Amino acid sequence: MKSIRVRRTRTRILVGAALSVAALSIWLVRHIYSSINTWQGRGQHFATVYALAFLLLMWQCVLYFCERPRKVTPEQQGRLDELRVTVPVPVRNEGPNAFKACLASIADQARLPQCIVVVENDNSVDYAAVRSWFAGVCGERGIPLIWESTPVPGKRHAQGLALAAARRAGISSDVYVTVDSDANLDRQAIDEILKPFADREIQSVAGIVLASNLRGNVNSKGQRRRWRDALVRLTDLWFVVGQLVDRSAQSALGGVLVNSGVLAAYRAHVVDDNLDGYLNETFLGRKVEFSDDSMLTIYALQHGKAVQQPTAFATTLMPDNFSQLFRMYTRWMRGAFIRTFWRFRYLRLDNYAYWGHLIGWIQMALSTVIFIALFLYLPFVRGIWTWELLLIPVLVGYGQALRYLGFRRSDESFGAQLLTFAAAPVAQIFAFTVFRVVRWYAMATCYRTGWGTRQKVELDLVSSN
Template sequence: MIVFLNYQTEKQKWILFLLFFFCIVLLGYLNFLSKGTGSWAFGIYGSIMVCYLLGKMILSFFYKPYTDEPLNLKVSVFIPSYNEQPAAVVKTIQSILNQDYPVHEIFFVDDGSPNQSGYQAALQLKKEWDRTHKKDIFPKLIVHRLEKNSGKRHAQIWGLQQATGDIFFTVDSDGYVYPNALRELLRPFSDPLVMAVTGHINARNRDRNLLTKLLDMRYDNAFRVERAAQSVSGNILVCSGPISCYRKEVVLDNIEHYGNHTFLGDLVQSGDDRCLTNYAILKGKTVYQETAKCDTDVPETLHQFLKQQIRWNKSFFRESVQAFKIGFQKPKILIWVILELSLWILFGFIILVSLVFKVKVVGYVLLLYYFMYLAVSSYARNVYYIWKHPLIFLLAPVYGLIHLGLLFPLRLYALFTIKGNGWGTR
């Protein structure tokens, strides 16, 4: 039986399914027509992409969130921060204090920010919390500042080494965690094989401009399709930093490596979420819990967006090497990693062959086919979003163009400058 998420009527469910099916048929037809241009490379890539997209979407249709009651688990929360705005810090901490599942302790650690306003806001909130709550009342709020900027991992490690919880909950300092999010994140841990759980992220500042609207749609696809599909196999590749939980042994058994992880001779500071996920994959299952939600701010300017993507892509390449090694022990992981890496490489080859060399031979008909293919595939992979924001859904091909014109070259840049470090956000 196909399971659809968050759609309240049978009519909406069938519209979703039929729209996706129509897109797949249209992609197949475009792929067939492109053979007339003589571009075998485009035809091969198109066929593989249709199969991959179809496979991911079918798996996501079968995804179901866990519904078991949470076990009695003690939870430690970690909020690293660097140059964060005071209002954002207070909202994040308050959202944890307002969880409907009891939190044992909260560690807010400022990573030696030059701008201490966020840290001071956290200190003030702690003073108010301690004044109005008895010492034996949980959660305990611990606020600390590192003397010098040491990187996000070391800000986390300061708290991790002192934590007493059974579950470690990572949160970003600019996020809002929904009141029931922790309870929902804990449901999958009723399965003893589950080592890590990630939730669903929305763009809090979605309505700021066109870029933030497109990024909210991209986030929705990344979770509803990609992580949902991977979760069905029990092996999501990334537990996102703003809302993820890990069993304590996953982190503590690897904390020495986490703090001293090197790549090509340099100490690694970014990519903490992928690194922690790899630790969890080695021990068991990593899953997605769609019902656990948080809002976070996405980049509002092109400059911020490009910096974020460079950091994420460096992490993608670096941690994919480790995930590839893990894949020899976990075959399902190997399949996901090979598909993610090989399709990207194949995409670059097709762009070079089909759109640079072949266009000179067959004219711009092939280019037209490619952009039609890009538009239809953008609608297919973002089909869930049609019920969330129909008008923004219509703009799905715009993000596809951004991927072609900016993100693909940027990924190459990230690969050739992979030794760089830093938070990469502010």
Template sequence: MPLTLGPAVGPPAARYAGHGRLLLLGALPIVGCAVWGAADFVSLTRSVDGLPHDLSVAWLASLLLLWWVPLAWFERRIRAPRGRRAGLDALTVTVQIPVYNEDPAALRACLRSVLAQSRPVNRVRVVDDGSADRVTGEPLTYDDVRREFEAEAARRGVPTTWDRTENRGKRFAQMHVLAADDADIFLTLDSDSVLDRHAVREGLAPFADPRVQSVAGHVLVLNRTATLLTRLTCLLYLPLTRGLRSAQSVLRRVTINSGALAFYRADVVRRCAGAYENERFRGRPMQMNDDSMLTFYALLAGDTVHQPSSLVFTLVPERLGHYAKQQLRWMRGTTVRRLWWLRYMPLRGTVFWATVAEYLYLLLALVVPAVVIADPACRAHLGEFAPAAGRLWIAMNYLMALRLFTVRRADEPFAARLLTFALAPLAAVWRLLVLRPMHVYALLTCWRVNRWGTRGAVEVALPART
């Protein structure tokens, strides 16, 4: 009996809608409000007597360092020229899925979504990195999932492998099979992520350009209604997934693909075998931020882009403890990768200076509020500064949150999207009070690298949907 993507395990029906006229019209008043707030603040800082600091310069510099916010709106779905589509169909695509202490239902949904693609994949390679119960130490097996998957793959004529290795980390699990695989394109997919039916077709389109070495998928939250934290995560993802990454894609210099879904020219991955899984930082093995390292190799080889129409739905943390560990792992890994960009990226290139801009923005974000609070003259005029800064702050966050409406999901009515959109200021407060201090802490403790980081046991289970 063929497998079917039932409502309890399949991805929600979704469509990338792009930047429609209504969305662009909605951006106009928000941009106007942001400009008003910025001009008002600059005017105030220049007109108040006795200020020892010209805050207008710092404020304008902070806005300029957010160059990616407006540039992200120029991103468009990448389409393959008509004459090159046949070449894309001829590409051999290998999907590699590393597994470690995964929820069996989530893994089943992941594998089913791979086999249900409108553009079939050519082979699937699953590697279980020694999954085990943290308490008993007994191996966690996925016998039923494996049996079901292999039977359906055989029915569809898709070759598969399923290996179990000792626990050495995600990179070793990936390279266990990819180093010797002869495919044209490698697709890396997290075991807690579920592909949209057309994800592979859309993700391959940019490879019609021979300069493109990697393609980042568009990541969406699968368990978005589980808790308030998961709802906030839908907004917290946007500055990266549909902000900075989209802007970088316009420049063809995406620096971090998401591990949830990414495509690579296979030669890029094969060439880094040995170095990739054995990266070290300050003498310690570096297994986190595998996605940024593979993207780094792709950047050295050519162009890296984001495909907004290649959709993947991923499980995100539902508990604060799990969320904090995940964020620290990502932040520490990105801190290390930025050092790599500063060292190896061309001095005149976009990546180098964008990295410098990120550090300058973080510095200004810490210094400007400190100056306003510490200086008596600034403190005396907080009642005037606050409304202007507040208008700008709210407008910028709503401008980013508008990107929620570029994807239409069958499991998310328009009213639900409006509710999430309304939470944009709350997400901004979370970034300010929770993520920014964590970011500073991660910078100071970036050598604390580890392997998988968050999965001593199954952390998030697949939600049942009706």
């Protein structure tokens, strides 16, 4: 199965920067003036909230355009080439096509790992044929392969078993590159994600994750549904823009808060030194099964910096129905809420991650005030409703989504990419309204610390891919 190739396009990033600043500037001036006049002086407090929210957005904008891919000198590259890389691959109820594509992409890397450890985790799927095929591939390419299985469910347990299996085999590691079992790595992914480690302060690196199933999504009966493709595209747009806005801003100052489990890299000591706490994390007396990637990122931030490498790409299966989407987002937000306590308690005050996390909560509070004012107070209490209110998420959506045009992928025409970009206001409004309510629900039910998915195969790549 062919891997998707992705490359950055610098020109569009610069154009996007100029248009983003212009759009957000117009937004600020127009609505501060409008709110003050419409409310006849009573809107000054709202205008202040609006102005503060805008300034935080501008600060974020400045930061994310300061992010640059890490480059290395020949001497640094020589040291990176000596790093021993282990790739643990936990798999549980993954679609066979997606899992095989994942393994093929790891074995096809321009910079091969020193070891791959696959752990079947309480599966209902028989991967015997995949195992036999992959053993042959690794044998041909000289990659040590360890294949384990465990009846105990849990991604963290599987990762811990993978690292223990590598040590038993006498394989030592300098870096762990973590992937999900549906990750399809760009051929340069490992080479690129290792480059930031030339800086000894950097302890973890996040990759950029895109959707692998932009087209050809089918239901459980194998029936094609065009709306499924549309939902995947909107999710991809929202998710990619989040990485290229929020995470890029954090990365510029070495304070990335969450690496994606689809593709991330950690210095081995970060994981090894904290393995017991990682495997046995609890919240309100319950074992935490999700949010593994953000927990590892906290450990990395305790030792130094966490960054994103915007030239390390991977694709993954995005939800193609609302049930999967809401369950995934609910799990993420429960994890994010739990992480809030850990970050304020354990992150160092001299690391931007602490202050970036605080700014994130301030932004959330301000956006909640704006949401209540625009969509509840003004229309239902004051009787004020104009089309201009919708201009706010439209401008913000388009301004930030310009980052989506900052790369090209081999399986997507620029025209199709532009059509997805055109839907930015839909994704923005959906996130501003529906996802906001889901987040409140997730916070209220944070005591439910189970994974919530992977009870069966829900997604897979179509065989034509």
